[in-house]
Amino acid sequence: MTEVVIAGIGQTPVGEHMEVSLRTLAARAIQAARADAGGLRPQAMYIGNFLASVLSGQSNLGALFTSNSGLEGIEGVTVEAAGASGAAAFRMAYLAVLSGFVDTAIVVGAEKCTDVTSQDLETAMMQSVEYDYEVSGGLTLTAQAALLTQRYMHEYDLPQDGLAEFSLLAHANAVHNPNAMYRRAISPAVYQRAGMVSTPLNMFDVAPYADGAAAVILTRPGLLPKGAARRPVRVVGSSLITDSLALHDRHDLLAFRAAELSVERACRQTGILPGDVDFFELFDAFTIYALLSLEAAGFARHGEGWKLGRNGKLALDGELPISVMGGLKGRGRPVGATGVYQIVEAVQQLRGQAGENQIPGARRALVQALGGAASTAVTHVLSV
Amino acid sequence: MENPRHWRLKKQRYGLVGEECPHCHEKLFPPRDVCPHCGGEAKEEFTFSGQGEVYSFTTMYSAPAGYEEYAPYTVALVKLEEGPVLTAQLTDLGDDEEVEIGMPVEMVTRRLRSDGDDSGILIYGYKFRPVMK
Ligand SMILES: [Zn+2]
Numbered sequence: 363m364t365e366v367v368i369a370g371i372g373q374t375p376v377g378e379h380m381e382v383s384l385r386t387l388a389a390r391a392i393q394a395a396r397a398d399a400g401g402l403r404p405q406a407m408y409i410g411n412f413l414a415s416v417l418s419g420q421s422n423l424g425a426l427f428t429s430n431s432g433l434e435g436i437e438g439v440t441v442e443a444a445g446a447s448g449a450a451a452f453r454m455a456y457l458a459v460l461s462g463f464v465d466t467a468i469v470v471g472a473e474k475c476t477d478v479t480s481q482d483l484e485t486a487m488m489q490s491v492e493y494d495y496e497v498s499g500g501l502t503l504t505a506q507a508a509l510l511t512q513r514y515m516h517e518y519d520l521p522q523d524g525l526a527e528f529s530l531l532a533h534a535n536a537v538h539n540p541n542a543m544y545r546r547a548i549s550p551a552v553y554q555r556a557g558m559v560s561t562p563l564n565m566f567d568v569a570p571y572a573d574g575a576a577a578v579i580l581t582r583p584g585l586l587p588k589g590a591a592r593r594p595v596r597v598v599g600s601s602l603i604t605d606s607l608a609l610h611d612r613h614d615l616l617a618f619r620a621a622e623l624s625v626e627r628a629c630r631q632t633g634i635l636p637g638d639v640d641f642f643e644l645f646d647a648f649t650i651y652a653l654l655s656l657e658a659a660g661f662a663r664h665g666e667g668w669k670l671g672r673n674g675k676l677a678l679d680g681e682l683p684i685s686v687m688g689g690l691k692g693r694g695r696p697v698g699a700t701g702v703y704q705i706v707e708a709v710q711q712l713r714g715q716a717g718e719n720q721i722p723g724a725r726r727a728l729v730q731a732l733g734g735a736a737s738t739a740v741t742h743v744l745s746v
Numbered sequence: 747m748e749n750p751r752h753w754r755l756k757k758q759r760y761g762l763v764g765e766e767c768p769h770c771h772e773k774l775f776p777p778r779d780v781c782p783h784c785g786g787e788a789k790e791e792f793t794f795s796g797q798g799e800v801y802s803f804t805t806m807y808s809a810p811a812g813y814e815e816y817a818p819y820t821v822a823l824v825k826l827e828e829g830p831v832l833t834a835q836l837t838d839l840g841d842d843e844e845v846e847i848g849m850p851v852e853m854v855t856r857r858l859r860s861d862g863d864d865s866g867i868l869i870y871g872y873k874f875r876p877v878m879k
Binding site: 480484494500501505508509512557559560613615 | 755782807810811813816819822823830832834835847869873
């Protein structure tokens with residue numbers, strides 16, 4: 363079968379870019395990725411975006427982004443899967459190159475969400491919550507995560523500081539990521555003092571929304587520019603799985619079934635077990651997601667995911683590093699672009715370009731993005 | 747545009763009308779025509795009693811647009827006595843009423859949004875309140 367490799371990566375800093383528009387953010391990431399890929403020209407662009415139609419009044423981004431970045435006339439289309447949009451777009455690009463129909467594809471994750479008030483943003487995010495039967499009760503994406511957390515605390519003996527570790531770790535890992543939104547570590551005391559957002563979640567259990575764009579170029583090994591010295595990162599596993607949109611329809615509320623199945627399938631494609639990876643870039647939009655994703659991937663038994671947060675096991679020098687460049691909590695959460703940032707950061711690690719955050723000898727990464735409360739899960743395995 | 751969308755859901759929102767699967771006899775809410783338990787076709791209406799218990803809950807301190815009037819408010823997953831779980835706001839909570847998982851609750855009809863929909867129509871539907879002792 364055809365091999366698919368990553369020829370280039372690019373990203374803009376994550377944060378509030380008041381002076382930059384959505385199209386310009388995207389163009390910057392595209393340019394950076396094309397420069398990194400030695401000028402390789404893509405024939406197709408797959409865009410990960412969730413909120414432009416609501417927050418910017420803009421759809422048909424395929425036409426906008428291609429023509430605005432010097433790629434007018436190529437194939438271009440948006441892929442939407444809520445918070446997993448970027449990862450879903452990456453999968454579509456992967457399938458396109460794998461199929462042989464497209465030689466070189468570019469994935470662009472772009473989101474501009476700080477032009478509106480935080481209330482309007484949270485309301486826009488409710489598009490990933492079921493309109494007829496969840497939104498009608500005033501339920502937000504954050505409140506969904508709170509319902510998961512409350513039930514988790516009821517079923518298992520999560521210690522009082524069991525969630526804090528995940529937030530602290532993400533912030534610590536963001537300190538040395540020049541593209542991260544927050545570059546200051548936080549202390550347990552700061553976490554404990556934070557105001558409640560949706561009980562039992564406080565402000566530090568919730569990743570901050572931000573603007574950002576990231577891009578990745580995928581191609582076949584034979585098409586890499588001559589003289590590309592480093593060994594390219596390969597995409598060796600890819601899976602997208604869905605679960606019920608509404609939380610109340612889940613057979614097992616705390617199981618994150620889509621996350622579990624997509625890890626299983628992505629790993630099986632390359633003949634490995636999740637335990638064979640060097641790090642797990644998980645989707646910590648909320649601290650409870652980190653726990654449930656670790657459990658779903660099989661790194662911990664149900665009800666014991668929080669134990670992995672103890673004793674530095676998940677730190678950069680631990681057994682299973684997570685959120686290696688700060689995760690959603692520390693790097694920031696550019697909604698539909700997030701999945702592409704995760705891939706870009708994993709590639710930095712696998713190429714040995716992660717600076718102070720470098721995991722020595724990292725050769726294989728598990729990368730997962732979630733849309734809604736894991737109603738869509740997209741998992742990739744990258745390898746050098 | 748919003749009007750038919752809410753009108754379509756009247757039976758569910760006012761009457762808690764779901765379905766009963768004729769094959770495996772599981773009760774379904776919301777109705778969906780295909781039974782998630784056995785995969786069979788399920789179109790027989792079933793009216794739920796409106797009795798249930800809190801399965802999980804959260805008190806939200808910042809409300810999305812249209813819900814500001816209620817903030818802070820408590821949303822729960824309610825496990826109906828017939829089996830299904832649904833999402834609903836809790837209402838009629840006393841000042842010092844502690845919500846807890848397992849607490850018995852019953853359905854009442856209340857206004858769902860403070861502002862009405864795009865056409866200004868007020869939307870009513872189910873909320874749940876603690877069962878009087
Ligand atoms: Zn059935």
